[in-house]
Amino acid sequence: MVVGVAAAIVVIDQITKAMAVEWLMGQPPVEIIGSWLRLLYAENTGAAFGIGTGFTWIFTAIAIVVAIVIVRTSRNLGSKAWAVALGGLLGGAVGNLIDRLVRDPGPGQGYVVDFIALPNFPVFNVADMAITCSAVLMIVLTLRGVEFAGRARA
Numbered sequence: 001m002v003v004g005v006a007a008a009i010v011v012i013d014q015i016t017k018a019m020a021v022e023w024l025m026g027q028p029p030v031e032i033i034g035s036w037l038r039l040l041y042a043e044n045t046g047a048a049f050g051i052g053t054g055f056t057w058i059f060t061a062i063a064i065v066v067a068i069v070i071v072r073t074s075r076n077l078g079s080k081a082w083a084v085a086l087g088g089l090l091g092g093a094v095g096n097l098i099d100r101l102v103r104d105p106g107p108g109q110g111y112v113v114d115f116i117a118l119p120n121f122p123v124f125n126v127a128d129m130a131i132t133c134s135a136v137l138m139i140v141l142t143l144r145g146v147e148f149a150g151r152a153r154a
Helices: 002-024 056-074 080-102 126-143
Strands: 030-033 037-044 112-117
Touching: 002 037, 002 056, 002 080, 002 112, 002 126, 056 080, 080 112, 080 126, 112 126
Parallel strands: none
Antiparallel strands: 030 037, 037 112
16 A cells, blocks of 8 residues: 555656646746645755755655665555555655656756745645655654554553
8 A cells, every 4th residue: 555655646746747847847937826826836956945955965865765664664564544654755755756866967966846836835746745744644643643553552
């Protein structure tokens, strides 16, 4: 289930990024819901909120390590909720990792395509949404005491 969730997120992420490159690059922002939700092409060479610009290779390495850890951890899962959470995290990490590997200026140092803009918030993408939602779900599962094996702690 982890790999299935991850694969779905990677496919959606890469399709929407390709659409953003095709339709939004070099164009003015497209207002979807007034100024509350806009589509705006952006190239992010840093991490979340543009932090770490110039250290793209570190984020590439971190994403690879995260992917390996999630795949190894997923072998011991019994909880569907944890599988969804880890699959979302894996899909988001791999979606942005693909950008860092294939986009300019070169492998491991490429920019990530962002295109969803909310007021007073950095521009983001589907992979970022998956990572954030997965983190929230992991917090909820932890607070509720749901173990990887799928049972609640007593």
